[in-house]
Amino acid sequence: MIEKLRVAVIGAGYWGPNLARNFRSSPEWELAAVCDLDLDRARRLAEQGGGTRAESSLAAVLAADDIDAVAIATPATTHHRITTAALASGKHVLVEKPLADTVEHGADMVGRAAAGGLVLMADHTYCYTPAVLKMRELIEEGALGDILFIDSVRINLGLIQPDVDVFWDLAPHDLAIIDFLLPGGLRPLAVSAVGADPLRSGKACVGYLTLPLQNGAMAHVHVNWLSPTKVRQMIIGGTRRTLVWDDLNPQQRLSVYDRGVDLDIQSLDGVERSAATVSYRLGDTWSPALPETEALRSMVDEFAGAIRGRRSPRTDGRAGLRVLTILDAARRSLAEDGAATAPIADLALAGNS
Template identity: 40%
Template structure:
């Protein structure tokens, strides 16, 4: 147990620089060293943060005195190799999404962290967003009635990655959100993709996820759409909730409208007779927080107090398994792929958690 966590940030690209900033701003942590293979990025970090040591060598960063934990913010295909090296060095690890590019590699990291009693956390940042948390509260209180389906859109013109396709780059956000809302991973996956930009990998994709109780989730991602969208919608029998990450004033909107089959004497449904509910549209007040800073504080709290992260290795592995099934389904032109769901392999998000970062 430590009072202040010393952080090493590996990978100082666009997102890695943000990690350097937030871990420098919260009182529970201090950034000891930043590492990037590009000398120009190292020089930029040194100029912006003169109190932070810099290096282009991972081994040197891990050997820097005072480093307790590491943020792995390298390319996705290197996450397993780099994170495992950090765990072997006895460091707690926060790895950006996806935790790895195969379920087997994700399991290897989980086992390595458990063997050394180290914290392993995945950077599924949207689960630390106050708007997403508010939607989750509505779901946990069962205010939506029966959930019918969910859908998400995540589109923009790029940025185009060199190491993974658009589905591996963008869909982890929405898969993790859907799993969190539903409290479990999907039972099956169907997906199709297109290489519209002809750059050797899918830049457009459509994913359908089948959850228990016949709940469907649909995700559309694209690097080729000039209209930027960051939206998640949950449709229930009593209410419909919209989370729009690009809307600062009304990030969450609750439509108190719904439809459900008519019950007969409280014993069963009466065929095709429906009850339509029509009400107000509400925009609940949400206290603004920077999700990445909330995530960083939660990571520090888990390291200091030995708590289980909300987005731990098991949650990260479930997302990777979905993405593996996405690849298999795309190769078969959308044929559904079943996921193995056992107590050992299927992570279940708790509806209430003592270690929850926003409760």
């Protein structure tokens, strides 16, 4: 029998109970403590599993020798303070998205974890869904060919957040997924953000991100708090096939289309020019079979595997930092009326550690 790792969940609000439930059900983990400034709320969550203690003091949790790791489910503005304190106490850390509230804070977290030989993992839950794992597999094996474009839509009605705009609320999901899917991660040449605030709420409620990629490819993300219908869809077009992910269609979440455009390139007088003829592929469509597994359960097991194996998790702190640099560039672009803005060099900020 492998001795279980012991974890404390920090934050018992919206996301904390989901983390607590999956840590409890995993054979890798023992939920040792739940910590929240509201002790009654911490107690209610702790009481759902025997042997879990409730705390209102973060210092008490971090001082406990019997806790190996913490999972942080608190507002982004608190992530840096809690994470650095946890790392200083020798705890491994799982952090809810986004990794931090600024690139500088995120880079500092990544650097401290590396210096201490500790695991820092970003809670990019969608990256552990069977659909996204299959998408990554298809891209890695070359089933789509070279990536030409990515179109992602995440729209719904509300909730309008009091502290962040629609980019920081919804786009981290899509950016984390794209970062997970692309070999080498998401490293756009620039970021252009256009947003609107038709409600005059003081923040963008509708937004579009344009991310030019290497080799002429492009990613585009549409986020919206005001849509009367909910859409969760991503289209990834390649030179060989196109993949469509519809997260709200449980019967057919993934569809692979052998359809596309082929453009012959001919050399005329030693100069490459597009031929006058364009051919269209109209092949079959198929849907890969997907297992029924809970993404959060896979994620907490990956957290344990990274700790035991002394390795980086699939969605490590650097993945969270890459997403953070794009959100930061989007914020700067939005302030400049959509001007193309270069992301800050995340690895340089992290000290290449």
